Amino acid sequence: MSSALTSLRILDLTRLLPGPYCTMLLADYGAEVIKIEDTGLGDYVRANSPKIGENSALFHSVNRNKKSVCLNLKTDKGKEIFLKMAENADVVVESFRPGVMDRLGVGYDVLKKINPTLVYCALTGYGQTGPYANKPGHDLNYISYAGLLEFIGERNRKPIVPPIPIADIGGGALLATVGILMALFQRERSGKGQFVDISMMDGALSWLQLTLPDYFVTNIQPNRGELRLSGRSAFYEVYETKDGRYLSVGAVEAKFWEQFCKVIGREEFIHQQHVPMDEQDRIKAEIQAIISTKAQKEWVEIFSKVDACVTPVNKFEDLETDPQLIEREMIQTFHDSEIGPVKLIAPPIKMSETPGSIRKLAPKSGKHTAEILAQMGYSNQEIEALTCEGVISGALKKSPIQ
Template sequence: MPLKSIRVLDLTRLLPGPYCTMLLADFGAEVIKVEDPMMGDYARAYEPKTDEKSAFFHSLNRNKKSICLNLKSHEEKQYFLRLVEEADIVVESFRPGVMEKLGLDYQILRDINPGLIYCSITGFGQTGPYKDKPGHDINYISYAGLLNLMGERDGKPVVPAAQIADIGGGALPAAIGILLALIERGKSGRGQFVDISMLDGVLSWLQILLPGYLTNHIEPERGKQTLSGGLACYEVYQTKDDRWLSVGALEPKFWSNFCKTIGKEEFIPKLGEPIDQQDVMKYEIQKVIRRKTLKDWLEAFADKDACVSPVHTLHEVIASPQVSARQMLQNIPQQTNSLQQPGIPIKLSETPGKIRSQAPEHGEHTKQILSQFGVKEK
């Protein structure tokens, strides 16, 4: 596996950091989850549970090991420093200054291990006036201007169901940053500090909206943008059985096929009409779509290239032949049953990722790992 020889010390909890280190673990890295002895990762307590353990925690922390260390204890801090000597990567998600107060910041760890790659995932990064602010996903997408553009035109902003800032703005850039630093270390032998801000990450997602604003200084409006509710060809329509049909017929050929299938050929030349005409088309299209069930429409579009899809429930997602073919749901053996969880999204032809073990018990590997480094617990 591509990361087989890489050792990661993971001090993170909940979602952004554990998702990042899950990706590394799935491709062979030895990820040692360093947890406090009292509670550990808060995600362990999340419902629902299987085998008395959180399904959420299970998914994010597969392929990892867990040790318990009280980093406020001088003795146990020394254990951690011993681990750092032979680690490749440290990942933490505390607010700026916390690791410094513990005497475990990058400057100190770098002196112990000059090749160490130290990644910090925070809401606002290590610099700037907001760096010490607390926050969650909703706050970061708010500051980035993304939340203001999500939702219907005359309604309030809609909170997304998936954590855009945590994963897209934090976990994924962190994993990429770590791998970039590993490549550089292979050339120079030096490690470095990887500073990940979830606000920065979300801002970088605004590729369609922000460059336009920086050019014309016209504030985009909610529900009026090309890919967020402004066009009749890129919309969600309700069916007779109160299900939903998504349409992404942006290109003329797809739009033409869509209009012909619903019997609205007169709309074909109106693909790029102004917003008021788009609203008229959406109203008329909705009336047509409401006449048939979702099943009827899927049959009508079955052999048409029109970018039309059902809006799936999770029950339908797990039954999807495409999801199955891509192995995006995998069964993980447990003590009493088999746990199903999301698979590995990155497919490598020669060195694929693999789910090798379930999430560890709290501190399950403490004695084993410390003994490997010549440390004997009292």
Template sequence: MSLPLEGIRVLDLTRLLPGPYCSLLLADFGADVIKVEAPEVGDYARWGEPKVGNQSALFLSLNRNKRSMTLNLKEQEDQAIFLELVKTADVLLESFRPGVMDRLGLGYEELKMHQPKLIYCAITGYGQTGPLAQEPGHDLNFLSYSGILHLQGSPNGKPMIPSVQIGDLGGGALMAAIGILVSIMDVQKTGKGKFIDISMLDGVISWMQTILPDLLAKTENVPNRGELMLNGGKAAYEVYRTKDERYLSVGALEFKFWKNFCEVIGKESFIRQLDAPVELQRQMKEEIEEKIGEKTLKEWLFLFEGIDACVSPVLTPQEMIDNEQVVHRKMIEKVDDPYVGVIQHINNPIKVLGEKTNIRRHPPQLGEHNKEILKELGYVKGGYSR
């Protein structure tokens, strides 16, 4: 069965997390993703710990279904090879600071002369323009500028760092993937390439749909940490500690769920207080915390079984892997890697009816496909044959 992106070639110059995750989504659906890496060093993610074989577990997870080619883009000979590669490409993905590719003589304006249909996607922290454009940054910095970090955590505590990289993945990788897919459709109509400017800060801000609209409508109503409806402000949307030091999450935002929850824990007097003011919400949370602390997680799950209350156990990562829903959805898949044997991969979450994304290629060794790709371009010993 053919995959939707078969026939699309992506040159991926990115490293670490945002770009490789974006190209992973494209590769899983059939795109020919070629990682263009610096000789000897390559993608820094290769060399982190822990390793599986000679490459990091993170690298193996992010780079299945891709090929690797090493080129030194500062050298004239390798630049010439790169330009030949660009002529065969549909998409180029990079994550350097603005201007780096231009200084190499390989910016969008130059490359589109060699491939007019090229979709050039640049993922940066703050975008190609603006006073922060040249500033370095990581996920934490993007969250800081967005205002999200200010709202993370309990009311009297310091901001809490999320466990996953919201800016890198949500603000950068996913936005880039969407931009590339939209541009592929547009190029098919117009025959003209595109430059996609992805700012991870912009992407994070666009995720604040349950926060910013209220603030923009009432500028004096600035939310405080721990007081947002979906960030600890409501007793119906909170995490409670159990007797055995485990946690129960409650997402009973609708009245019917809240009513069921209150009845199970014996707090019927709270039923009409779903939308009570913040101070009363805090009082209810204290009483609920005390009540939930009377039983173990297993005991509460037994009491809530079959009850529509949006109550769930807070699982550890290992418990998640073994969870029957996750197993049923095949989100963790075992594959045979020729270099390290059987390993487990996080599966693609996008399930298109009738289409099966599969792991067609193992994560590549650095420069593993140099000869293969050069042959495709027409290079033979002694030079270029076309």
């Protein structure tokens, strides 16, 4: 079965999480992603713990299905090699601060002259323009500036730091993937590439569809913990069970709330779904007292017989036995000839004709340097010389093609 992005060649200069997650998605669906690392530390995530073989579990997860070339872009010969690679590339993805690639002499203005069809995606915290463009930052900073963090947490308490990187993945990696694919689609019609400018702060702000448009109309800032779907209401809340586990109740529609109230034996709550907040607190307290009388599995079994949008709050240990995740094959075991079995999160986009797949683990540092250079016409002697000069690394002198 073919892959959706077969024949697409991507040069990936990103590291850490947002960029590698973006190119992981593209690699999972068939793109040839060449991860270009420097000849020193390379991608820092390699050193994280725990490890699978030589590299971290995280590195294997977001860099699977890729090739690795180690190249020193600060040297003239390194720049020459990269420019030659870019001649036949479809996409370049980088996550440096604005101007870094230009100072190295391999920025978009240079690349588009040698390859007018190239799609160039720059994934940064604040984008290529504006007073914040060159500021350092991380996910927490981006969602803070975007106004998103202000709403995460409980009423009358400080904002809570989210345990997953919202801006990095949702505002950055996913939008970069979409931007790249849109630019490639446009290229099919125009024959021209373009520059895709992705700001993780912009992306995080775009997630505020349930709140910011209302503010534009009313000029009223909602308070933390008082948004309709932030735990303010009894029908959209998490309750603790007898065994110290939790249930999520997402009974937003009246029909689901009605079923929930009937199951817990409190039908008088049916017509109190949207009462004021002080009444919501009273109802939540009463519901909590009821939910505390049974274990999580008991409640899950009871609610499995009705449509009430009640689900268990799963721990990681529950995921591999969850029947939905099993059916969707969302956790897969890849058998590597050297490392052995490795569990990975599967490609999430299901396609009937061109599905994604995990074909290999993340590459060792510079594993494909010699292979790629040989494909470009470099001789064994030239590859050995470049290795000795520190322009490249990872090449095998005796047998450069792996």
